[in-house]
Amino acid sequence: MSATLATEPVAPSPGPHAATWTGSPHVAAFRPLERQATTLDFERNDEIFAQDEPAQYCYLVLSGCVRTVTLIEDGRRQVGEFLLPGDLFGCDSLAEHDFSAEAVTQVVVRRYCRRALESLADSSRELARTLRELSANQLRAARERMIMLGRKTASERIAGFLVEMSERGAVDAHGRIELPMSRTDVADHLGLTIETVCRGLSELHRVGTIAVNRGTVAIRNRRALDSAGIKIVH
Amino acid sequence: MSATLATEPVAPSPGPHAATWTGSPHVAAFRPLERQATTLDFERNDEIFAQDEPAQYCYLVLSGCVRTVTLIEDGRRQVGEFLLPGDLFGCDSLAEHDFSAEAVTQVVVRRYCRRALESLADSSRELARTLRELSANQLRAARERMIMLGRKTASERIAGFLVEMSERGAVDAHGRIELPMSRTDVADHLGLTIETVCRGLSELHRVGTIAVNRGTVAIRNRRALDSAGIKIVH
DNA sequence: CGCGCAATTGAGCGGGCTCAAAGCCCGTGG
């Protein structure tokens, strides 16, 4: 799970990955920051901020899907996470972002000044707590992804990814999981190649667990999907 | 599990791998918590806390080495991180820990009440900032490890691990990197098998980059080691 | 010296990668 500010349900965007939602964020603690915040639009594949850019701002996704990307010298790419409406990103950076953020689809974000956020956190224990909780959730998610990357097979990663996306509410009106990102993005998120992701999806399709379309996946057998994406001991 | 209980900070006996934490500025904000804190000893392989245990306490390593461990249903294991003197762990959990912590060597830790920590953070912006910075650093480290696990080859992971350990000060009097943990621990940290870790170390030895001993590794060619553990674009 | 455990080395296999070729979707223009 990622850093979702969940105090009230997000007003669902009417269209698939479209429709600008210009309402104010749904977190009381952020309200004092609204005055100096800005709403921004991005087109598909636009860069929202760059790796190693001074971390002046942080962002809240209003609509669309954002990916965070880290690059290594030789071009290898890691997609850290996919951010959906209600998710925050860039709040927990140090002086500089250590990853870039790019629009997967058309995106609308609300941009906040991190300096203002920090100083507000000094005076609002409410906000400070929210930020701590957010970090804790991010860290938990990061640990889960470490297991995914370090210890799971290709098909487990793919099934687990579908489960995660469905639980995070990336679901359309017909109950299908929305996958607005390319197979390349998914592969770079799961530490696999495009081909392996395709084969994994095809296999899940072949055995009747899911139905695959271009930008969506329909779940045919929830139980089978869940057990294909093994969980942590609890 | 032999958790000897003392009420005063202990100066542990200096043995191998028993570098003692001498106090660092970034935890100065913890001072008000010292009154109700406790110093604990653990033997090799003792469990400090369990996965899914209520996260009542957090810990500071005074001496020795601690590993955090996450298990999956079928026994697959992921070692999240190795903690050295001066490192904190368990501070950023939610209601329950989602990983266990175990002593790699003989260990002395200082245990703090998380509830007290949280309430102190409400009144001390100093501490609140420290905690936020701590989380930010943890997240950065987690992202770097994601690249390691998702996108690096076995030999890159091994070299990168050695570089990391040397930079974190796990170095003995002769400049050798101290590796108090078993090969199994290293393997489960890097998403590899024991055998692959061994072969990787042997190969680095064969080409003259390092010299391998039981619990230490001496660096013979720093440049070669650095370039074997590829960095992130900067 | 001999036992037990961890580390190392060897041989062979297989999952996921690489390289390559279709296939499909959708926009654009005739």
Add this chain to the structure above:
DNA sequence: CCACGGGCTTTGAGCCCGCTCAATTGCGCG
């Protein structure tokens, strides 16, 4: 309305890195 083209996805064939299984070595300790 269809033909064409480009980009992404899917499928196929073969290879290699890292895993599995197994044997050997090295080291600490009674």
